[in-house]
Amino acid sequence: MAYISRTALRRLSTAGDCNCAYLGSLAFRPINSRSFQTSSIRRTDGVFKELTAQRVKTPWIEALRKQQAEAKSSTATSDKPSVPKDRQLTPKHMNDSYHSVVLPLARDTWLLDTYLNSSGHIRLGTIFMDLDALSGIIAYKHTGDDVTTVTASCDRIVINHPLSEICDLELSGRVTYATGRSSMEISMQVAKAPKDGEKIAETDVLIHCTFTMVSLDPSTNKPVNVNPLIAESPEEQRVYKLGERNSAIRKQLKETALVKHTPNDLESDLIHAFWQKQLQYHDPYDEQRKPDNVQFMDTTRLQTATIMQPQNRNRHHFMIFGGFLLKQTFELAFTTAAAFAHARPTFVSLDPSTFQNPVPVGSILYLTATVVYTDPPLIGAPGEKFDPDSEYTRVQVRVDSKVRDVEHGRSKPTGQFNYTFNVPKNIRVVPRTYQEYMMYLDARRRAEQVKDTIQEEGVGLSPKTAEESVTE
Numbered sequence: 001m002a003y004i005s006r007t008a009l010r011r012l013s014t015a016g017d018c019n020c021a022y023l024g025s026l027a028f029r030p031i032n033s034r035s036f037q038t039s040s041i042r043r044t045d046g047v048f049k050e051l052t053a054q055r056v057k058t059p060w061i062e063a064l065r066k067q068q069a070e071a072k073s074s075t076a077t078s079d080k081p082s083v084p085k086d087r088q089l090t091p092k093h094m095n096d097s098y099h100s101v102v103l104p105l106a107r108d109t110w111l112l113d114t115y116l117n118s119s120g121h122i123r124l125g126t127i128f129m130d131l132d133a134l135s136g137i138i139a140y141k142h143t144g145d146d147v148t149t150v151t152a153s154c155d156r157i158v159i160n161h162p163l164s165e166i167c168d169l170e171l172s173g174r175v176t177y178a179t180g181r182s183s184m185e186i187s188m189q190v191a192k193a194p195k196d197g198e199k200i201a202e203t204d205v206l207i208h209c210t211f212t213m214v215s216l217d218p219s220t221n222k223p224v225n226v227n228p229l230i231a232e233s234p235e236e237q238r239v240y241k242l243g244e245r246n247s248a249i250r251k252q253l254k255e256t257a258l259v260k261h262t263p264n265d266l267e268s269d270l271i272h273a274f275w276q277k278q279l280q281y282h283d284p285y286d287e288q289r290k291p292d293n294v295q296f297m298d299t300t301r302l303q304t305a306t307i308m309q310p311q312n313r314n315r316h317h318f319m320i321f322g323g324f325l326l327k328q329t330f331e332l333a334f335t336t337a338a339a340f341a342h343a344r345p346t347f348v349s350l351d352p353s354t355f356q357n358p359v360p361v362g363s364i365l366y367l368t369a370t371v372v373y374t375d376p377p378l379i380g381a382p383g384e385k386f387d388p389d390s391e392y393t394r395v396q397v398r399v400d401s402k403v404r405d406v407e408h409g410r411s412k413p414t415g416q417f418n419y420t421f422n423v424p425k426n427i428r429v430v431p432r433t434y435q436e437y438m439m440y441l442d443a444r445r446r447a448e449q450v451k452d453t454i455q456e457e458g459v460g461l462s463p464k465t466a467e468e469s470v471t472e
Helices: 006-013 017-028 049-055 060-072 109-113 124-143 234-255 265-282 322-341 434-457 463-467
Strands: 099-103 148-159 169-177 183-192 205-216 294-296 302-307 346-355 364-375 393-404 411-423 428-430
Touching (some): 099 124, 124 148, 124 169, 124 205, 124 322, 183 234, 234 346, 234 434, 322 364, 322 393, 346 434
Antiparallel strands (some): 099 169, 346 411
16 A cells, blocks of 8 residues: 655645545555654663663753753752751662663664674673663662762773673672762673573673762762661672772772872883883894884874763763763774784773763863783883783773863863773883883783782683674
């Protein structure tokens, strides 16, 4: 049967009885026409709809008009009340904040379409967006809606076991560390979705990660206390102690940061050794020249600039949510590692990374990615053992972010993100300025810390095994 557009039908139906015979004959007369379909509404870029519904509840135009009206009226009251003084902070159980979501990637090919790259691998950057959105849901189940909760840091994301095929994925997590102050640690995992009545096997866990969230007063943006956590079972006590350890590590790294202190003796020796190596490369009377597999750090740098749109806002409307930054920084880091090695990188871990300042909607986000460390290194510390002829190289990429307003007046840093990849190539990076030496040493410290943590917890994959995964 032929189709007729709604507009044509409306015109014909209002033309009077004279067209009745014509309308009756349409069923027997071939008509060239188009049928139109509409796609489902997507409020954000790539975030799974069940997580989006929890995050963005008011259309952007309504939030914007309300803000503009409040700005014009000096008597208008803000929709950001202060935290109630009588707010109850009774201790909560870990399971009180538990939340899980299943991504039906194997069952919904159109959903899968938003998670795949050009080679048919699952884009980990999009999974990271979902994890950040999930961490927000978990945090608010613990704190309630009276506070503003933001992502302070992503402490670690590690691939535990590879995915051998596209399957449904279950994202789950809960608050695992909270002392009653403003911050809380949220532990999450991504695993193959189990069948009804079955539990997730350890070998089915793809990713384990921890995020640190901080609660603020909506009116003043100052930190506020949250409910302390009760750890009862042996397993809960174990993960709670891990949270204590992670908190201690963050404090230690902050106190010993190179911004505050000069390099130690071993690190100073490394700087001197790199400087001597560069002299050899440039000495016309020395036969040693820079090998083809060695690149200077400044030649590895890639940069992007992007305007921040409201489709990627958080639940408070006027700031970009952290998951979008994770996705953007991951994909730039991936590209930087690929350009450095001229080979396809395999993700190893997101090492401890910080969100320093919020990113406003409408601002310009600048990202700068640099290869800051390679393992095995070109020059090792005294007594350090490594294989200089290793088939694989572990590449650490640092992504620094900053924002400017559209007029490019004010500028502020917004975060530092540290990604590690394996590449099937023997390649090394060399710093040659003092700033690059500091970046190299900072990355070296981080790599040693993460290596110890991974060995202690028994996670991580061999480079060969990681290459067989269907993830990016």
